[in-house]
Amino acid sequence: MVYQGLLISLCVASILYVPGWPCHVDKVGNHRFGNNCLLMCHCRNNEKCDQNGTCTNGCAQGMFGPGCQYVDIAHENQSTARHLDNLEGSESEFKYANLAVDSDPNTCSYTKQAVFQYGHPWWRQWFPYNVTFTSIEFHVHADYAANMSLFRVSVANVSDYENKDEWPRNTLCYETQSDDPPIASTSGNRSVLGVFCKQPVVGNTIRIELQRNHTQLVLCDVYISQDCPENRCGYNCSKECYCRPPYTLQDKIAADCPHGCLNSSRWAKGCDKVCDDTHWDEGCSKKCGHCAGGVPCNSSTGHCYGGCEPGYMNSPLCDKQCDDGFWGSKCTYKCGSCHKEHCNKTDGVCKSGCKDGFKVSTHCADECDDGFWGPSCTYKCGNCHEEHCNKTNGVCKSGCKDGFKDKKHCTDECDAGFWGPNCTKNCNGCHNQQCNKTNGVCKSGCKDGCNESTQCSHDYW
Structure with a gap:
């Protein structure tokens, strides 16, 4: 199956581990899946689905889409289907529009043959109430699948579904693009296409229109899903959420609000619960990091958009302290010469004092003055x-x-009687061997027989 403009593997995010899996049949005989087996499978003949809701042999009646998660509303209103040609000719010449929603996979709705078709062939369905259209899946006869290379899906409010010429101002749901994936053939000579509206579109009539002349529109089954009720999202619309538009059906199923939540700025991820200033994520389950100025973190991402408190690395979550030896805003500053342990990572204070050789100060950054x-x-x-x-x-x-x-x-x-560098010289020529310990000058003059120089030098010593 191909969903044009969006590749979807499963109805919910691909999950490597699902708490509670494998699930067992519940007490009323339904197979279940998902986290803690909270969700019900919607498989044909009540067969078991895999851990993401995917059904091997197709969806139960009234369900469709990847994971069989969409409730079909098209087959409940067979009589209000119309196409360009079905009010003309005979049944043998033109196959009526309601055959695309008659629950019989072997019947198909045909417009006029391509050789006789000069306009753009279309098929539409009217509902007796306003629908928020989100997802459409149609099964095309494989022999005519190439005609679907260019088509448009639009929504309008029609007052008289019997009047095929009435098509007032309409809103685009989806239009093929040049980079759309090719049409995929499936078993039973059918090609299955699925599209999501670019954003939910409200109206009572939806129309599929080919964008070329001389083509024929052949639809064997059409399935239409509407958006969850207001303020509901998740699989089967089972979860409360308050998303700010615009959003797509994919967003709703994943309980993801790409443009944020309504009103309060402190919604948890999924917009289902208002967090206090210190928590974030789904169910407000995670604690905020250390945002600068005590500003609360973003309740969906946990990010501190104004930066981090001093003492924490400059990271989105502000949850990692500075490495040892660094402190301050963005861990910019290096600790001073603290005694025994590193400085405080917030303010750089050396709690245990300074190393030897540094003045007493909070940051121990200044060495002793010369001479100390x-x-x-x-x-x-x-x-x-x-x-x-x-x-x-x-x-x-x-x-x-x-x-x-x-x-x-x-x-x-120097000891008495010695002087000079390292006290290596003696005062032997001085009277009483007393000399200046720095320069060797004899304090009381020279001994008898010594040279009358300042150090009383004599040839024998």
Whole structure:
């Protein structure tokens, strides 16, 4: 079967797993399918359907379409069917329009033979009430299927169904397009075509019209479905929904509202329930992410259209925190030098304080001033040579100043009697061996016999 302009595999979305499947016959003998076996099969002879409602041997009387989900209203009004030629000639010459809705697959409605047909042949059916037309399926004799390559389906309000010339201003339901799929042949020398109105169309008469002269319209069975009642959707119109137009029958069956819901902006997906500000999806079953400014997420998609709160990645659902080490809006900022653990992902605050070598601050971004080191920059650097100490551990990377021992913090002066770089020189030429520990100058002068220089140098030492 081909549904022009739309490829449909099943009446509901293709499902890999259906809760409750396989379903058992219910207590009154009906086969069932769908989530938790809530839906009834509509197969010929009450046969079992598959998990999506598809019937192997065809639909039950009065049902049609993929999955046998559409209720036919055409066969209830056989006497009001007409076509271009059926009020002329004899029954042997022209086959009457009602033969397309007589429940006999072996009979067909024929218009005048193509060689004698100068207008566009048409077939129509009138209803004694307004119908919201959505889906039409027609079975064409395979020998005449090629004539259906160009056709139009339209809807109007007709006051006198007996008057074949009355066709007032009408509304398009469907028109063939150049990229439509080919007509499919089925068993029994029949080709089956199905069309959905581009959007539901209201009127009391529907008409199928070929768009070429010198063609013949041969219809063996016509099935017509109307839209669900207002504010109903889903399989068999069994679900409550409040969709904002326009929408198609496919949308209604899937309980999908492509243009949103009526009135409130907080409808759940499917427009069947109003969610509070913190939930979304069908039945309001999912919790919103962390939308910026506390704005509610979209109740159908869960998306935060104004962005995410600080501390969350820039994703549609705002449900993923920043990676460790990052914080702020869109996780733009890198954490400072926090002690032991990462910063707060919302505001970047280091809850456990700062690493050694950094000033006390909320973000631990500022190193100690030169000359200070350690936790909260508490300690003053020792006597480092040329440059300041390491701000984390206080080590003098370039060594100590002259006059200080070569230890990591350079805080200990040379022992008595020693001076210079790493205390490697002695004060042996000085009186009482007392000299300046930085430059070796003798404080009390030189020993007897020593050179009267600042360091009291002597050749023997």
